[in-house]
Amino acid sequence: MTPVSAPSALAFRVESRCTETAARTGTVELAHGTLRTPVFMPVGTQGTVKGLSPRDLTDLGAQIVLGNTYHLYLRPGHELVKQLGGLNRFMAWDRPILTDSGGYQVFSLGELRKVEEEGVRFASHVDGSRHLLTPELSIEIQQALGSDIAMIFDECLQYPAEREQTRRSMERSLRWAERSKAAHTKPDQALFGIVQGGFEDDLRVTSACAITGMGFDGYAIGGVSVGEGHQRMLHVVEHTVPWLPEDSPRYLMGVGLPIDMVEAVARGIDMFDCVMPTRHARTGYLFSGWGRVNIKNARFRADQGPVEEGCTCYTCGNFSRAYLRHLFVSGEMLGRQLNTVHNVHHYLNLMRTIRAAIREGRFGAFRREAAAAWKEESSND
Amino acid sequence: MTPVSAPSALAFRVESRCTETAARTGTVELAHGTLRTPVFMPVGTQGTVKGLSPRDLTDLGAQIVLGNTYHLYLRPGHELVKQLGGLNRFMAWDRPILTDSGGYQVFSLGELRKVEEEGVRFASHVDGSRHLLTPELSIEIQQALGSDIAMIFDECLQYPAEREQTRRSMERSLRWAERSKAAHTKPDQALFGIVQGGFEDDLRVTSACAITGMGFDGYAIGGVSVGEGHQRMLHVVEHTVPWLPEDSPRYLMGVGLPIDMVEAVARGIDMFDCVMPTRHARTGYLFSGWGRVNIKNARFRADQGPVEEGCTCYTCGNFSRAYLRHLFVSGEMLGRQLNTVHNVHHYLNLMRTIRAAIREGRFGAFRREAAAAWKEESSND
Numbered sequence: 126m127t128p129v130s131a132p133s134a135l136a137f138r139v140e141s142r143c144t145e146t147a148a149r150t151g152t153v154e155l156a157h158g159t160l161r162t163p164v165f166m167p168v169g170t171q172g173t174v175k176g177l178s179p180r181d182l183t184d185l186g187a188q189i190v191l192g193n194t195y196h197l198y199l200r201p202g203h204e205l206v207k208q209l210g211g212l213n214r215f216m217a218w219d220r221p222i223l224t225d226s227g228g229y230q231v232f233s234l235g236e237l238r239k240v241e242e243e244g245v246r247f248a249s250h251v252d253g254s255r256h257l258l259t260p261e262l263s264i265e266i267q268q269a270l271g272s273d274i275a276m277i278f279d280e281c282l283q284y285p286a287e288r289e290q291t292r293r294s295m296e297r298s299l300r301w302a303e304r305s306k307a308a309h310t311k312p313d314q315a316l317f318g319i320v321q322g323g324f325e326d327d328l329r330v331t332s333a334c335a336i337t338g339m340g341f342d343g344y345a346i347g348g349v350s351v352g353e354g355h356q357r358m359l360h361v362v363e364h365t366v367p368w369l370p371e372d373s374p375r376y377l378m379g380v381g382l383p384i385d386m387v388e389a390v391a392r393g394i395d396m397f398d399c400v401m402p403t404r405h406a407r408t409g410y411l412f413s414g415w416g417r418v419n420i421k422n423a424r425f426r427a428d429q430g431p432v433e434e435g436c437t438c439y440t441c442g443n444f445s446r447a448y449l450r451h452l453f454v455s456g457e458m459l460g461r462q463l464n465t466v467h468n469v470h471h472y473l474n475l476m477r478t479i480r481a482a483i484r485e486g487r488f489g490a491f492r493r494e495a496a497a498a499w500k501e502e503s504s505n506d
Numbered sequence: 507m508t509p510v511s512a513p514s515a516l517a518f519r520v521e522s523r524c525t526e527t528a529a530r531t532g533t534v535e536l537a538h539g540t541l542r543t544p545v546f547m548p549v550g551t552q553g554t555v556k557g558l559s560p561r562d563l564t565d566l567g568a569q570i571v572l573g574n575t576y577h578l579y580l581r582p583g584h585e586l587v588k589q590l591g592g593l594n595r596f597m598a599w600d601r602p603i604l605t606d607s608g609g610y611q612v613f614s615l616g617e618l619r620k621v622e623e624e625g626v627r628f629a630s631h632v633d634g635s636r637h638l639l640t641p642e643l644s645i646e647i648q649q650a651l652g653s654d655i656a657m658i659f660d661e662c663l664q665y666p667a668e669r670e671q672t673r674r675s676m677e678r679s680l681r682w683a684e685r686s687k688a689a690h691t692k693p694d695q696a697l698f699g700i701v702q703g704g705f706e707d708d709l710r711v712t713s714a715c716a717i718t719g720m721g722f723d724g725y726a727i728g729g730v731s732v733g734e735g736h737q738r739m740l741h742v743v744e745h746t747v748p749w750l751p752e753d754s755p756r757y758l759m760g761v762g763l764p765i766d767m768v769e770a771v772a773r774g775i776d777m778f779d780c781v782m783p784t785r786h787a788r789t790g791y792l793f794s795g796w797g798r799v800n801i802k803n804a805r806f807r808a809d810q811g812p813v814e815e816g817c818t819c820y821t822c823g824n825f826s827r828a829y830l831r832h833l834f835v836s837g838e839m840l841g842r843q844l845n846t847v848h849n850v851h852h853y854l855n856l857m858r859t860i861r862a863a864i865r866e867g868r869f870g871a872f873r874r875e876a877a878a879a880w881k882e883e884s885s886n887d
Binding site for chain 2: 171172173174175176177178179180200201205208209210215216217426427429439443444445447448450451452454455457458459461462463
């Protein structure tokens with residue numbers, strides 16, 4: 126395994142660094158445009174960020190969205206998307222797209238899937254049809270979708286896991302990473318490797334060294350998404366980042382809360398995705414300050430204030446908490462739409478704030494304020 | 507009953523007339539702005555046109571929306587809406603609003619309501635609580651909501667109905683109209699009378715004469731909404747309009763298909779409302795030409811064309827039938843949003859086309875083309 130120089134599908138440049146932490150700003154040039162990092166990527170599972178049109182996303186300043194290989198493979202099918210001009214054209218989104226590999230989604234099927242060396246056998250959640258998702262097929266799908274960034278197909282692991290089980294899974298992911306890389310032939314699509322290894326520091330190091338040895342356009346940390354705990358997640362990030370190259374973007378998959386992102390940026394992460402802002406919006410949880418409010422709470426019945434004081438999003442600029450509560454309790458879809466606008470704005474705005482703080486040498490101070498505010502919010506819960 | 511001169515809550519001016527038909531264009535000045543008629547009013551039952559933000563509505567050129575007294579009375583409550591600054595402010599809509607009286611909604615409750623001379627007793631569809639909606643309460647609610655146009659509280663009738671039953675109901679509606687008018691005290695809110703009388707020509711005349719004798723700011727024709735049949739509806743319109751004053755706006759309630767509106771305009775109608783464009787959108791029926799397509803149809807699976815060739819709406823300008831079909835079959839809310847944008851655009855654009863045709867002396871020709879195109883579409887069904 127010899128390192129391979131980055132192909133032209135991606136060019137990463139670090140533009141400024143924090144002097145206190147490993148935080149950095151940069152640009153990632155991709156086929157459909159340039160990202161400013163650190164960046165948050167809203168999740169558009171089935172070829173749409175739920176409740177937002179591409180116009181809404183552009184207004185919100187979204188730079189890139191995520192598409193899900195598993196879902197788009199099953200419906201409408203990657204070949205159809207390709208025939209219709211690729212995922213960008215299909216969903217009328219002209220900025221970059223990152224596709225996941227489907228590994229996490231098939232893992233999430235639980236009883237409906239079976240992992241073998243060849244790949245993962247699973248039954249479709251749509252119609253029960255049987256499929257075998259392999260590294261080669263995952264790459265074929267992602268190439269057909271035409272995303273700017275494809276991810277290698279890896280095995281996800283159920284926690285808690287035995288060390289031996291974690292090691293075997295990590296090693297299989299390495300074999301699948303090699304197969305993914307070998308299958309990848311699209312010159313204008315970047316390919317990211319994924320570091321696995323659970324919560325075993327030495328296995329993370331082994332995985333990171335092997336993955337970086339194979340040479341990818343960027344490096345992701347997998348297996349620490351929401352639900353595994355803030356401190357454990359940060360521990361993994363802290364012990365993995367030093368083994369990743371300085372001159373490639375680093376992507377922490379499936380993370381997280383705003384405070385998680387601040388702390389991960391401080392440890393050198395450049396890219397994030399998470400369903401939390403969109404999913405929370407649809408269930409009535411709205412981000413405000415460093416906390417969350419449940420909009421259906423009766424105390425908002427006559428509340429004329431915005432969801433978040435000082436927020437510049439369309440929702441906060443026009444609608445009261447009382448109105449959003451009314452829409453939510455009435456089951457009106459506009460409620461889910463306006464909530465989504467606010468939560469996605471909250472996330473994207475946090476990333477803008479983080480980038481400015483790093484550029485202007487204030488990130489260390491910002492991080493301390495965030496930690497204090499978050500601690501206070503948490504104690505109010 | 508002496509005619510009363512129109513108060514300052516509404517000023518209507520006819521601007522141009524068709525030489526072949528009773529069609530006319532005009533303006534209706536209201537507290538929150540001026541309407542250009544003929545006008546279509548999207549329905550915003552619970553303080554939101556389902557799936558559209560006020561920004562979307564403004565982009566689509568909506569001039570006025572409808573709010574439902576019954577729904578807003580039950581949830582969130584008219585007193586709360588008043589406390590929060592009125593319905594315009596609550597829903598962040600700064601253009602005119604018309605509120606219905608709740609008469610049709612309580613009628614639609616079927617077994618859950620009982621009509622008495624005092625009003626209609628009913629059980630809430632939300633929580634089963636018991637209420638008595640009277641003309642006085644309906645007006646109180648509409649005044650609290652602060653709409654530009656309030657409607658008198660009338661009795662709606664189940665068809666088919668005996669002539670005697672129709673007469674008794676029409677007469678009760680006249681008594682309720684007087685009570686509504688007596689209860690109305692808001693000087694910047696227009697009040698419309700409603701002509702009832704079912705499908706009995708002479709009862710329609712009796713009702714029209716009595717209602718116009720009471721003197722209202724505008725006159726509606728009730729009891730002929732969607733489902734009663736195109737020809738029967740037009741017959742009622744044709745035999746009622748001559749008994750309504752030339753110098754007041756005429757509103758055909760709950761109508762209808764595009765062709766219904768063309769023919770009603772030809773008979774002198776100025777205002778329309780209907781749930782069809784928004785409801786159809788959510789169930790996947792999209793207006794195209796003079797017909798409708800069912801977007802979930804398998805024949806659209808790989809269809810790269812827009813819903814409607816030549817349509818200038820956001821949906822048609824950006825998304826293929828294949829994508830809209832994908833969103834619909836995947837249950838994605840963006841599908842309902844984009845479908846609603848198209849259907850509402852289709853209706854509002856038809857009204858723009860009608861107004862231009864009347865102004866430019868082409869309405870007779872336009873109407874004949876529409877009738878021919880609709881006949882051809884219907885035979886293709």
